[in-house]
Amino acid sequence: MRVLGESFAVGRFAGQRGIGLDNYRRLFADPHFARAAANNLVYAAGTIVPSLVLALLFALALRETGRLNTVLRTLVVMPLLIPLVAAAALFSFILLPGDGLLDFYLGKLGLPMLNWLGDPDLALGSVVAITVWKNTGYYMLFFLAGLAGVPQDLLDAATIDGAGAWRRFRAVTLPMLGPTFGFVLPIAIVNALTQVDHVVTVTQGGPSDATNLLLYYIYQQAAQNYDAGLASAATVITVAALLSLSLLSFRAIERGTHYES
Amino acid sequence: MKADGRLLGVLAASAGALLWAVPFAWMAVAALRPGVPADIASLTPGGPFGLQNFAEAWQSGSFPLWYLNTVIVCGGILAVQLVTASAAGYAFARLRFTGRELLFALFLLQLLLIPPLLIVPNLATLVSLHLYDTLPGIMAPYFASAFGVFLMRQTFRTIPRDYEEAAMLEGASIPVLIWRVLLPLAAPGLVAFSIVSVTAHWNEFLWPLMAVSSPSHQVLTVGLASFASGAEAGSAWGVVAAGTFMVAGPLLVLFLVFQRRFVASFLFSGIK
Numbered sequence: 001m002r003v004l005g006e007s008f009a010v011g012r013f014a015g016q017r018g019i020g021l022d023n024y025r026r027l028f029a030d031p032h033f034a035r036a037a038a039n040n041l042v043y044a045a046g047t048i049v050p051s052l053v054l055a056l057l058f059a060l061a062l063r064e065t066g067r068l069n070t071v072l073r074t075l076v077v078m079p080l081l082i083p084l085v086a087a088a089a090l091f092s093f094i095l096l097p098g099d100g101l102l103d104f105y106l107g108k109l110g111l112p113m114l115n116w117l118g119d120p121d122l123a124l125g126s127v128v129a130i131t132v133w134k135n136t137g138y139y140m141l142f143f144l145a146g147l148a149g150v151p152q153d154l155l156d157a158a159t160i161d162g163a164g165a166w167r168r169f170r171a172v173t174l175p176m177l178g179p180t181f182g183f184v185l186p187i188a189i190v191n192a193l194t195q196v197d198h199v200v201t202v203t204q205g206g207p208s209d210a211t212n213l214l215l216y217y218i219y220q221q222a223a224q225n226y227d228a229g230l231a232s233a234a235t236v237i238t239v240a241a242l243l244s245l246s247l248l249s250f251r252a253i254e255r256g257t258h259y260e261s
Numbered sequence: 262m263k264a265d266g267r268l269l270g271v272l273a274a275s276a277g278a279l280l281w282a283v284p285f286a287w288m289a290v291a292a293l294r295p296g297v298p299a300d301i302a303s304l305t306p307g308g309p310f311g312l313q314n315f316a317e318a319w320q321s322g323s324f325p326l327w328y329l330n331t332v333i334v335c336g337g338i339l340a341v342q343l344v345t346a347s348a349a350g351y352a353f354a355r356l357r358f359t360g361r362e363l364l365f366a367l368f369l370l371q372l373l374l375i376p377p378l379l380i381v382p383n384l385a386t387l388v389s390l391h392l393y394d395t396l397p398g399i400m401a402p403y404f405a406s407a408f409g410v411f412l413m414r415q416t417f418r419t420i421p422r423d424y425e426e427a428a429m430l431e432g433a434s435i436p437v438l439i440w441r442v443l444l445p446l447a448a449p450g451l452v453a454f455s456i457v458s459v460t461a462h463w464n465e466f467l468w469p470l471m472a473v474s475s476p477s478h479q480v481l482t483v484g485l486a487s488f489a490s491g492a493e494a495g496s497a498w499g500v501v502a503a504g505t506f507m508v509a510g511p512l513l514v515l516f517l518v519f520q521r522r523f524v525a526s527f528l529f530s531g532i533k
Contacts (some may be wrong), residue, residue, distance in 0.1 A: 004284035054277075061274035068271075078285060080527070081516045082509035083464035083482045089505045090284040093302075093498050094289075101287055104302030126340065133281065138527065145528055165266070194377040197466040201486045215378060215467070222381050222472055224429040233382045238380055 024237075033234060035209045036217040039124060043213055044192035046128040049137045052181075052188065059143035060169075073144075077137035083214065084134060088198035091130045092117070120210040123203055127211050127250035130198050135191060139184050146180030147173070185249045193242050214238045292502035301433070312368050314503035316432075321492070324507060326477065327484040333400050334480055335462045337505050341404045346454065347447065349353055349405075350413025366416075375485050377403050387472060398472045399480070403462065409454050412529065417443070418452030456526040463512055481508045517519070 027033050059075055062069045079087060094101040095116035103113040116126045150173055158168045196215045199205060205212035205220065212220075214234065223233035264361045286304055295313035300306060318324070341402045352358075353365050359378045376383065384393075392398035420443065444451070466482040473479060479487075492500045516523050 049476065058274060058277065061270045062278075063280040072274060074517070075285075076284070077524070078513065078516070081460065081464075081512045081523075082505075083485070084467060085466045085482045085486050085489075086505045086509045087284070089501055090288055092489075092493065093501065094287065099302060099496075101283070101302040101304075104300070133284070137281075141524055141527055179299040190375055194375060197482075200470070201469065201490070216382075218378075218381060219467065219471070222384065228381065228385070234379050235378065235410075242375075242378065252376060256272075 008257060027233045027237070028163050031216055032212060035213040036214050037165055039212055040193065040214045042108040042124060043128060044189065047131045047192055048188045051132045052184065054136045054140055055139035056133070058140045059147055063144060063147045078137045078138055079134045079181050084195060084197035085201050085242060087134050088160065088202045092202050096128050117203060118207055120207045123210045127203060131195055139188065142184050143177065143178055146177045150176045187247045189249060190242065193238060206209055219240060291499050292506050294499050297496060314406060318500050318507060322484055322488040322504060323476070325531045327479060327481045330436070330478060331463060332482045333396055335459050337397070338400045338403045338462050338511055339458050342406045342409050342458055345405050345410030346364040346413045349410045351417050351443070353410065353414045354417035359402060368410055369451040374474045377467060380468060384471055393472065394474045394478060395480055399469050402468070407457070412454050413447065413486055420446045450523065453526040453529040456523055457530040460512060
């Protein structure tokens with residue numbers, strides 16, 4: 001069994017070897033790749049920061065167990081269970097210009113209708129919104145678990161010392177959540193590089209490359225342009241980016257973490 | 262003052278969570294509205310309601326086939342994973358052999374190389390193994406799950422050696438030891454891993470899209486994507502909602518019933 005597992009691992013590495021430098025030259029000369037990399041940076045920042053902040057806010061608000069909170073938690077976690085293509089199908093209606101759900105209710109409020117997925121300036125933001133909706137509940141679960149680990153007597157002591165709610169959060173809760181951030185952030189980084197199903201089904205990277213992301217670029221080169229060289233080179237670059245980003249985030253978190261001795 | 266702040270928090274959280282549920286609410290409402298109503302976006306329509314959209318979705322898509330393929334893929338992956346992960350996990354937890362730590366480090370390295378990114382090399386491997394456009398081809402990259410090995414190693418480490426030694430003294434053979442002693446004790450780990458594995462592969466899209474070309478081998482997610490784009494072109498949004506419901510429904514129902522189990526498993530899965 002171990003040999004089997006090993007052969008898979010080695011097979012994967014071997015698949016990436018033997019790529020000429022020429023492919024990298026072509027890759028870096030391709031404006032679509034540059035656009036995809038830049039978009040992916042925006043996509044990563046745009047999905048990770050809001051979904052982590054929202055997840056933490058939800059966790060703080062819903063940390064106490066009660067019947068209402070249990071129901072509300074379930075509502076926030078539910079998107080985690082459905083396929084990203086199903087979320088994409090729902091949002092392609094919600095964001096539909098004119099008859100769509102968002103325009104329908106915005107229209108009732110007298111607000112202007114926008115072409116959420118068709119406007120190059122808005123499309124990436126719409127794709128980001130779908131991802132945030134899908135992932136926030138997952139991260140909330142980790143924050144809920146992390147919050148359960150914050151000792152109550154520490155918070156009580158801070159209260160007795162006259163610390164207000166905000167001060168208690170800044171000085172006690174947040175530092176104690178360091179390890180939680182430590183494993184949620186790498187997961188979120190992986191998600192920002194691997195979750196492109198909605199790009200494949202809803203926007204196809206468009207309009208005019210506005211929602212092209214690295215993995216979508218790889219998919220395009222491999223499955224539509226049959227350019228194995230370019231696809232492999234892009235894979236190696238993306239994997240390298242993922243590994244270095246993960247290491248960096250580990251380091252940063254480690255430095256900022258407060259360990260109780 | 263303090264009570265006011267708390268009430269505000271509850272209200273904000275409730276509003277946020279309700280907003281989060283709007284896509285689901287629309288899915289449920291729109292799926293039950295036959296025809297093409299002008300106010301299809303409304304979350305509180307007056308009716309009429311009916312199940313026609315489900316019937317239409319069932320007829321225009323190949324749902325029975327997609328369900329079958331998805332169940333075969335998820336079940337096949339899980340069955341092989343449970344064997345490989347518990348065998349390798351046990352080896353790493355208990356057996357002593359040279360290079361164990363190095364081998365385990367290699368495994369952890371593989372953990373970082375997430376399969377979704379490796380569609381290109383995996384596709385090349387698939388073609389060379391003559392597994393392209395087959396259901397085993399969809400499953401192949403996941404047979405050896407580094408995460409599963411890691412999880413089972415941790416699980417076996419929590420089982421005291423005494424149990425095994427006692428069973429051995431009683432004269433239990435290795436298969437009996439595995440079936441009667443180890444697997445029952447490792448059940449929580451196996452259940453947690455199974456939930457995570459099935460959820461991941463039920464919902465996966467890009468790899469099954471690439472690994473298979475003929476319609477008869479499509480899984481639910483791939484089927485939904487082509488089905489939805491067809492129905493959307495005809496503005497049949499109620500049918501889209503019904504189809505989405507049929508794809509997302511089974512896991513959602515299981516989640517609502519076994520919520521604690523699911524949440525514990527997802528937290529487990531974060532230890533990667």
